[in-house]
Amino acid sequence: MTSRRSFVALAILLGIVSSGTPSSAQERSIVVASTTSTQDSGLFGYLLPIFKAKSGIDVKVIAQGTGQALDTARRGDADVVFVHAKPQEEKFVAEGFGVKRFDVMYNDFVLVGPKSDPAGVKGKDIATALKTIESKGAPFVSRGDRSGTHAAELALWIVAGIDIGSAKGAWYREIGQGMGAALNTASAMNAYVLADRGTWISFKNRGDLDIVVEGDRRLFNQYGVMLVNPERHPSVKKEAGQVFVDWLVSAEGQAAIASYKIEGQQLFFPNAEKKGS
Amino acid sequence: MSMRAPASDLPLMFENVSLQAGATIILNSLSLTIAPGAPTLIVGPNGSGKTSLLRLCMGLATPTSGRISWGGRSDPAPTRRAFVFQRPVMLRRTAAANVSYALAQAGAPRSGRARRAADLLTRVGLADLASRPARLLSGGEQQRLALARALARDPEILLLDEPTANLDPAATRAVEEIVLSAAQSGIKIVMASHDLGQVRRLAGEVVFLARGALCERAATADFLDHPATSEARAFLRGDLVI
Amino acid sequence: MPDHLNALQLILSGDPTLVAIVRLSLGVSLAAVLLAAAIGMPLGALLALTRFPGRSVLVVLLNAMMGLPPVVVGLALYLLLSRSGPLGEFGILFTPTAMVVAQTVLILPIIAALTRQTIEDLWTEYRDELSAMNVGAVGRMTTLLWDARFSLLTALLAGFGRAAAEVGAVMIVGGNIDGFTRTMTTTVALETSKGNLPLAMGLGAILIVIVLAINAAAWGTRAWSQRLTG
Incomplete structure (x- = not known):
């Protein structure tokens, strides 16, 4: 009994020590x-x-x-x-x-959306694009996670003259997740989404998505x-x-x-x- | 053994002991003294209270009323008693480890345990099966192992609850031989049985129970040949005693 | 981890990053299982063998805690272990130690609850025999735990499975730091968020295979030792 117990104790000790080693170094x-x-x-x-x-x-x-x-x-x-x-x-x-x-x-940020651009927002003007998305109720994925990109998105709605707090409806989908998850979601629903260019370039699961608006100086990040x-x-x-x-x-x-x-x-x-x- | 309490558990005395489970009376105002000497066989039909009587003897149950004393003391730890159940529980270890476990619980010093366990296994004829998992032994082997475990406690009183009820004749004989040799070494045997042949082979005296009451107590030959009560006569004839 | 490789290539090439991730995952989960067993098994046995007022409430509570949401456990531990929290001075947030603690908290109820049930069942079988051998309280606990060892192995595996598969708590208290606190599950989450779905899926498959292999090994050991000792 004693030898068995001491073995278990030793094993536990080893487990803790080995897992704790990195923090001591x-x-x-x-x-x-x-x-x-x-x-x-x-x-x-x-x-x-x-x-x-x-x-x-x-x-x-x-x-x-x-x-x-x-x-x-x-x-x-x-x-x-x-x-x-x-x-x-x-x-x-x-x-x-x-x-x-x-x-x-x-x-910079880019507005990403379906290649076919169903809302017809392709161009260089982000304010006009957002206005069009809102008026047509085209699906839009928002990070909704107080991230930098989310903050930038909210600022852009104001630039577009839209009070997103009252304007949001079923078309506006806040997912509360990171950039990659937002792109995955947009890819799955063929929605528009604001993304930082770095993540977009390295993102693999684009599906039917492509950049629809870029180069507006207000998209600076x-x-x-x-x-x-x-x-x-x-x-x-x-x-x-x-x-x-x-x-x-x-x-x-x-x-x-x-x-x-x-x-x-x-x-x-x-x-x-x-x-x- | 040094751990053993110096005082004796005998005589074991029941004074007006009753045991009830809910409204059911299992034992009814039973008075009985079990003294050192030849084996005492507890005999009676199923449901007559034999198992309950043995459990009370061991201290596994407490009486609803009345008093039990062991050598005059009313609540001694069961260090001088051992119990063999009708269906013994085998610990999930080898036969030898089962005996070593019992030795350890009885306070045997660690150093001598392996040798004593081997001796005990030899005594019950299981030396060859020492390293076999206990749960894989046959019913008779398991019962002999249970006896080895009980003997490991170096008991003054050995209580057995129909230990051969589920065994074939050969296995029954092996168990009876161990019990008899234990009795000859001075251990007080108290054993329940409803096998009259076994009673004749083992008993010095018979305690006959019917419907939770002590009906008759006599030397074995007297009981078997000249039963005093109608219940005992009916039981010996093979009638159903209700 | 190189993105251009698929998961199979990563395994076959013994990619050192992947090996480190697998080792960390297994190390953290095993440490958590050992810790949780060291605490949970005696606790479960104690609960099985004692009777006191409020015991059934405790049993229900313990059973319910088997379903503790990992994210909630992670968040609670995060607040405790944060530099601004009551245990902040130990500085273990975002370390493997914090992950071990989180997983231990998660699987402790599983191991304790399953132990309680197992020991309680075995006790009904052993009660008379152990009482007749005059076995004391501590002896009862150790005897029952040892004799229930093959059933308890299942409890340990259940705990290990939950620990190894868990992502919410280790993500929060470990931080998913590359090369330091990144486990199989957080890597899968990360690769998913990078849109690298085939690699994520492949890593998920590796995780499943590893858990399967450990279960098979445990089962084999169990069958083998059961033959030896009954």
């Missing part, structure tokens, strides 16, 4: 709360090994919607936030949760990065976190972002301000 690792678009587009998969080779720092990415990522950071569960909703980010810094926000890169304020959360790894932030906006980091391509297309365009300017 995380001296040089940081947690970055970021967006589904940066992960689903494959950017981090490309960028992080380059950064690891340079700095020796492991970056652990939690991919969430921008709103959720900022909340994760507010709770002190991340060291760095890398998202794309400038007004929310500025509020985050103003509240004292972030140290300083840096522009990193941009891409800016990404920003900031260190979580260590004065708010002493657990923040400020040095390693700052190294990552600095690298992203450095010439080297910017060049790495520019060099990420899928099928020859560049997904993100670095636009950090030059150091010292």
